[in-house]
Amino acid sequence: MNLGILVIRSLLFYLLPLLLGRGVVVGINKVNKVTEKKDKLSSLILSKILRIPAYYSLGLLIVFGWAMGIRYGLSELLGVGFEKLFFNGIWVMSGLGLVVNLRLLPDHLGKILKRLMSIFAGVFTFSVISYGLWLWKSPYPLNWDWYQHQTLARTIQDGKVSYFTSEMSDTFGFDSYPPMFHSVISIAQYPMDLLPDKVMDFWQLASFWHVMSIGLVSYLFGYVVTKDKYVGWLMVLFGVMVFDSTVSLTTFFFLPQTLVAVLFMGLFSRLLDEYGKDGVLPWWEVVVGGLALGLMHYMVGIIGGIIYVSLAGYMRLLKKWRGFSRFPWGYLIVILSILGMLWAGKIDLGYLNNGEAEQFNFSIEKKAEVLERSYGLLVYVLSSLGLLTIMKGKNKRIGLVSLVGFGLLALLLSSTPYVLKIYTIIRFFAHILMVFGLWGIVKKQKYATTKYLTMFLVGVGLVWVLISNIYNWKSGLLYRGEYTHISDDDIEASNQLFNRYENEKVLLISDPGTQFILEGLSGADSLGGAYMEKDLRNDLYSALADNSGKKLFKFVREVEDGLGGEYDHRLLALSGRTFMWESSDEQSRYSYGFNVWSPVDLRVNDFERIVFMARQSNINVFYQSPSLVILEVK
């Protein structure tokens, strides 16, 4: 498969829901003869762009609703398999969506595209620089979580769907979201099954589009708040050149928690624009936006959804009930936010922070350190300057942004479990605060040349911080001259697994890291991947301690995965990671927050153990390399 097709497939993740969502809305508007307000061209362009997140949200809901409708009714009713109904149905809907979209193209499309060209080109260039620095000496995706999302996408392609991800794969110990993100991924990768190396390319490309979407939504947010293109561009610089490298991981990681942040910021920008014009949002947008956010990610999305729906409701009340606007809501929220920030660190939520959540519950000092790693001291210097600009400003949109931003900041300072994930959204508010700080200076400059020179210097500074941050994040992953989670051996083994067992049920057992990678790449099922349960870890560890291999093979033959599947083949993968995991301390061995993050080669003693064990009958060597041996256990 050539690169062009992969580019289109990865873009389908964005285009397909957009096509469906816009198709439905403009189609209904045409039938109902809804006409658009006559407005200035620039306002018209902005309002059209600002509707894209709502169209996309509707498209997501159509795809996901279709999947759930089939799973919980249609498939049984019609007696047709899920995959046939789901994928064929989506292609038919997309075809119809395409026809409707082509027949009802936006007015002034040529002028819109002309205006947007320079923004796209600029964001593309900055994204290439930023993503290029991220990929430097890293040939394979560094997003550790993509393996489990790919596992879910493949599961959907195999027709195994549920509202609960934990019922689809034991790689998901709990349900953080239903498989909406994964439904769209599975469509973009359908009908041709992608070989493991192509799957990686797909994720690399999808991650690049994600970086671009952050740049575009940053521009939109900055522009809507201030109606100033310099603010838009400064927001792009911060959006794309800053990597929030702990927990939230927005910039380079294409995940439900990061996609939902982009979606929220798009929807919020539209809301903000209407708020500035004393308008209201159509009810369908509020319902669709709120639902899409909540279903994309339970934590980040529901918080975003509550903010979005509450503000939309507030705008309607303002419009309908004049007395409502006289109540000092703004002061109330400011006071509550300040109180929240003061008390946030003192509220003990330790009882909620158990298990994996405990690993990501940081003190306020640690949170400050996390911020400094991403921004240097810029975060303090520019935020202080930004506060001064906000206090002097009379823009009501800035007022709303400040209220939401400070409210979220109060939440960030609390010890709510996984609260740093909220930084996927907060970062945009933090960035605009910092950009206000810069803007306070830039707007006083008289000449465009010096303004652009200033932005260039800011860009250079951000790149400096970005490289330092990336180096810090990646330096533990050095393996054979590259910063990577996986080796060529992992890919080759996965290709062989994929080709050999394509239509068979396979259970692959290994240490958490190895089985997580091989499961995501090859599609073979594993014992919970990196989220292998503690008792299974314990069983594997004690079985490994028996050098004869008898206990280990007994474990492989008898163990059941979390979902109790039946398997045609059982495989045992023993890698350098496996033996390093075995020799790690007890706490690390059982921790969901620890993995052997980079590939490890096998030592001669490891090989000897494997060879000795493999002498038993009914054991065949399926794959062998300097870092990994896979045994077929019959």
Place this chain on the structure above:
Amino acid sequence: MKKGLLKHIFNTANDVVLLGMIVVVMGVSIWGLKPSFRNLVLDSGSYQIEPFPFGLSIHQFGRVSPFYTFSIKDDYVVVDGEKNNLIPENGVIEDLSDFEKVKLGIGSYLGVVRPSISYELGEVRVSYEGREEGDGLLVSKKIVFENRVMVEKNVMIISFGDNEIVFDGVSGQDLTGINDVWRYKVNRYYRYLLKSDGVLSSRMLVKSGVVKIINPLIPGYLEIVVDENQRLYVNRKNKQIEVVEEVEKKEKELTMSVLVRGSRIGEDK
């Protein structure tokens, strides 16, 4: 006209002052950046090289493993027939500012800064540096004297531990006294048929200039290759590999390099 010019000058001055403010803000912010806690490393095969207080060490990353060292405590020069170890009073990695460390980290990521360490020993400055050379690492020692000195020999030493198997990388001649169990393992897993001809002396010259070291606790093996103008000895007694370069010149600056290459089990010989 004059008014327009004055306005232009005023605007330009205004812009430049504001630009200066931005430079200061960005400068201060970057200056306060926290560096990575990790040392600069380079790798070859399953091995990595990084500075330690007395030189450069080679080991497996991410696992507590045995390590090999190029150390200022072991290396020496021969001047006027006498061994001179050039040992520093304190082996301490230079205390760099956070900004310097960040700069080194960025340079390392982009491949323009290499693992290195240097020492001031009164009138002599000694520095070690590792850099990539093909699929191996070239480890260099540079000595700078204040005045020209008549140096007879310059010696670099790689020390190893008790469990290592060292053999001639070309002939397969065993140099550390391997037992039959390990001879079998090396043959089976590394595909080297080791020879044990004659009695092993405590210090042996390796004529091929290539030795390989296997440690059962590290994946793969480490290969050491010396130049034609260097001689390679294996000192069984001191557990050292000595690389000797005849200088016989009055020099102010001496540089000597040794190539080390890490390989994996099962890779080509």
